[in-house]
Amino acid sequence: MERLSAEPDLLVLGAGPAGVGAALAGAACGLDTLIVDEAAESGGQIYRSLHPGLRLRSGADLGPDARVGDVQRRWLAENPVRRAFGRRVWSVDAALRVDAMGRDGPETWRPHALVVATGTTERIVPFPGWTLPGVIGLAAATILLKSQQVLPGERTVVAGCGPLLVAVAFNILKAGGNVAAVIDLSGPADWLAALPGLALRPGLALRGLGWARAVRSAGVPTLFRHGIHAVRGAAGALEVEVAPVSAARGWMTGGTLRRFAADGLVVGHGLTPAIEVTRLLRARHVFRPAWGGWVPECDAEGRASIPHLYVAGDGAGIAGAVPAYLHGRLAGLAAARDLGQPEAASLRWERAALRRALFRSVRAGRAVAAMMALRPGHVAGIPAETVVCRCEDVTRADIEAAVAAGAREMNQVKAWTRCGMGPCQGRMCGEVVAELVAAHVGGREAAGSFTGRAPLRPISLGALTGEFSYSDIPIPQSAPL
Ligand SMILES: Cc1cc2nc3c(=O)[nH]c(=O)nc-3n(C[C@H](O)[C@H](O)[C@H](O)COP(=O)(O)OP(=O)(O)OC[C@H]3O[C@@H](n4cnc5c(N)ncnc54)[C@H](O)[C@@H]3O)c2cc1C
Structure with missing residues (x-):
C-alpha cells in the first residue's frame, strides 16, 4: 500500500545540523526540498528539542544547544522546506527511492538528489x-x-x-x-x-x-x-x-x-559514523579510524561515489555539530549545482567561505574524535563469555569459534552465528565484531563490515502491508513437471 508518492528535487535524510544546513541551502537555490527525520522535530542529537506534549518544569532551562536548535527550527519554518518528521526511513534503493514509515503508514519519495545526514551511532x-x-x-x-x-x-x-x-x-x-x-x-x-x-x-x-x-x-x-x-x-x-x-x-x-x-x-x-544508508546503496567506503571508522568516500562538498548521492555531517566522519552544519550547506549547494540550478554570485562566494570555515572547524572536531577512538586493547579484554551481539545473544567466544572454524570476514561470521541479524542490524555490535575478526585476519579492511540490508530500522510488516485478505494473495501457477 503506497499512500503518498512525491518527487522532490532534493530529499535530505536527517534533520540534525547537517541536514538542516543542506535543506536550507537547497531551498535557497530554488530546489523543491524535503527534509525527513524519525524524530518529531529537527535538531538531531545535539540540538534535540523537548518531546512534543512535555512542558519544562518552571525555572528549568534546556541550555544553549536547545536555543541553537530553536533558531534552526525557526529557519526551517521560515524557508520553503517541506518537512516530514516522525518518519523512519527503512529503505533506499539504487534509483534513490526512499521508503519511510510514519504514524499514518508507509510513504515513498523519489527525489532527484539525496543528501544523507544520518549522524552517528554510539559505540x-x-x-x-x-x-x-x-x-x-x-x-x-x-x-x-x-x-x-x-x-x-x-x-x-x-x-x-x-x-x-x-x-x-x-x-x-x-x-x-x-x-x-x-x-x-x-x-x-x-x-x-x-x-x-x-x-x-x-x-x-x-x-x-x-x-x-x-x-x-x-x-x-x-x-x-x-x-x-x-x-x-x-x-x-x-x-x-x-x-x-x-x-x-x-x-x-x-x-x-x-x-x-x-x-x-x-x-x-565513542561515536562512529552511521553509514547504513550508504552501505545499503553499495557506495564506496574507506576506513578512517581518526574519523570514527568506515566512512563513505566523498569529495569536499559531500558528493559520494554514486551520482546525485551526497553525505554530510558526522555520517561522513565524526567532527561535531558546527562542521556538520557547514558540511550540510556545502552538500545542499553541490546538489543544486549538479541538478543544473543556476548559482547566484552570493552563493558562489558562500561556497568558498564554507570550505575555509569547514577546514578549520573540522580540525577541532577531529581532536575530540581522537579521544573517542577505539583503543585496541579494550576489545581484546572482553571476557570470552560476554555477550557481544545483544539482539541475538552471541558471545565473544561464539564469534571467535566461527573465525577459528574458517570465517574470514564479518558477513561469514554473521551467517554462522547470527550476530548482526537482529533488530538493530549490527549497529550496536558491528564495530566490536569487526575488531574481533580483524585481530585474526590482518586488519579492519580485511574484516570488512556487515552488508547493508533493508529494513534500516525495525518496522512492522503489518503496517507495511495494511489490511488484506488471504484470498487476495496471488498464488503462482504450479510449474510444469
Ligand atoms: C544520541 C547522541 C547524542 C549526542 N549528544 C551530543 C551532545 O549532547 N553534545 C554534543 O556536542 N554532541 C552530541 N552528540 C554528537 C552530535 O550528534 C554530532 O556532533 C552532531 O549532532 C552531528 O550532526 P549531524 O547532523 O551530522 O547528525 P545528527 O545530529 O546525529 O542528526 C542525524 C539525524 O538523522 C536522523 N536519522 C538517522 N537515521 C534515520 C532514519 N533511518 N530515518 C529517519 N531519520 C533518521 C536522526 O533521527 C537524527 O535526527 C551526540 C550523538 C549521539 C549519537
Whole structure:
C-alpha cells in the first residue's frame, strides 16, 4: 500500500545540523526540498528539542544547544522546506527511492538528489553485565535528559571516554540527579594532547572546562584511566566494578578494583559514523579510524561515489555539530549545482567561505574524535563469555569459534552465528565484531563490515502491508513437471 508518492528535487535524510544546513541551502537555490527525520522535530542529537506534549518544569532551562536548535527550527519554518518528521526511513534503493514509515503508514519519495545526514551511532565495548536493566549509553542518556527530562537513575555512574562524559555528568547534576563517579578511560595527558585542537574552538573548550569544574565542586570523584570491569545486581541496585587501564591500549592492568553502588550506569566509548544508508546503496567506503571508522568516500562538498548521492555531517566522519552544519550547506549547494540550478554570485562566494570555515572547524572536531577512538586493547579484554551481539545473544567466544572454524570476514561470521541479524542490524555490535575478526585476519579492511540490508530500522510488516485478505494473495501457477 503506497499512500503518498512525491518527487522532490532534493530529499535530505536527517534533520540534525547537517541536514538542516543542506535543506536550507537547497531551498535557497530554488530546489523543491524535503527534509525527513524519525524524530518529531529537527535538531538531531545535539540540538534535540523537548518531546512534543512535555512542558519544562518552571525555572528549568534546556541550555544553549536547545536555543541553537530553536533558531534552526525557526529557519526551517521560515524557508520553503517541506518537512516530514516522525518518519523512519527503512529503505533506499539504487534509483534513490526512499521508503519511510510514519504514524499514518508507509510513504515513498523519489527525489532527484539525496543528501544523507544520518549522524552517528554510539559505540559501547561490552563488559560483563552491560545488558542489565539500568545500563544505558551515554548518548542515550543525553536523549533522555534533553527530550524527556528524565534522569537515567537516582544515583548514576558515568563512564567511557570523550567530552560527552563530562557533559552528561554535568546535565545529570543540573537536572537534580546524583553522580556516584565519573570513570574516564583517558588520562590528563590525553586531554592535554587534545588541547591544540580544542583551542581552535575556545568557546567549546571553555564550556567543557566549566562543566568539569561544576562536576568536581559537586564532590563527584573522577577516576582517570579507569574502565568498567563488570556490573552486577538487578534493576535499581547495581554494583559497578571499575579497574585501572593502561594509557595507550586501554586494557585492564590488573590493578586495584573499586566498586560503586548505583541504580544507573551510563556508558559510551565513542561515536562512529552511521553509514547504513550508504552501505545499503553499495557506495564506496574507506576506513578512517581518526574519523570514527568506515566512512563513505566523498569529495569536499559531500558528493559520494554514486551520482546525485551526497553525505554530510558526522555520517561522513565524526567532527561535531558546527562542521556538520557547514558540511550540510556545502552538500545542499553541490546538489543544486549538479541538478543544473543556476548559482547566484552570493552563493558562489558562500561556497568558498564554507570550505575555509569547514577546514578549520573540522580540525577541532577531529581532536575530540581522537579521544573517542577505539583503543585496541579494550576489545581484546572482553571476557570470552560476554555477550557481544545483544539482539541475538552471541558471545565473544561464539564469534571467535566461527573465525577459528574458517570465517574470514564479518558477513561469514554473521551467517554462522547470527550476530548482526537482529533488530538493530549490527549497529550496536558491528564495530566490536569487526575488531574481533580483524585481530585474526590482518586488519579492519580485511574484516570488512556487515552488508547493508533493508529494513534500516525495525518496522512492522503489518503496517507495511495494511489490511488484506488471504484470498487476495496471488498464488503462482504450479510449474510444469
Ligand atoms: C544520541 C547522541 C547524542 C549526542 N549528544 C551530543 C551532545 O549532547 N553534545 C554534543 O556536542 N554532541 C552530541 N552528540 C554528537 C552530535 O550528534 C554530532 O556532533 C552532531 O549532532 C552531528 O550532526 P549531524 O547532523 O551530522 O547528525 P545528527 O545530529 O546525529 O542528526 C542525524 C539525524 O538523522 C536522523 N536519522 C538517522 N537515521 C534515520 C532514519 N533511518 N530515518 C529517519 N531519520 C533518521 C536522526 O533521527 C537524527 O535526527 C551526540 C550523538 C549521539 C549519537
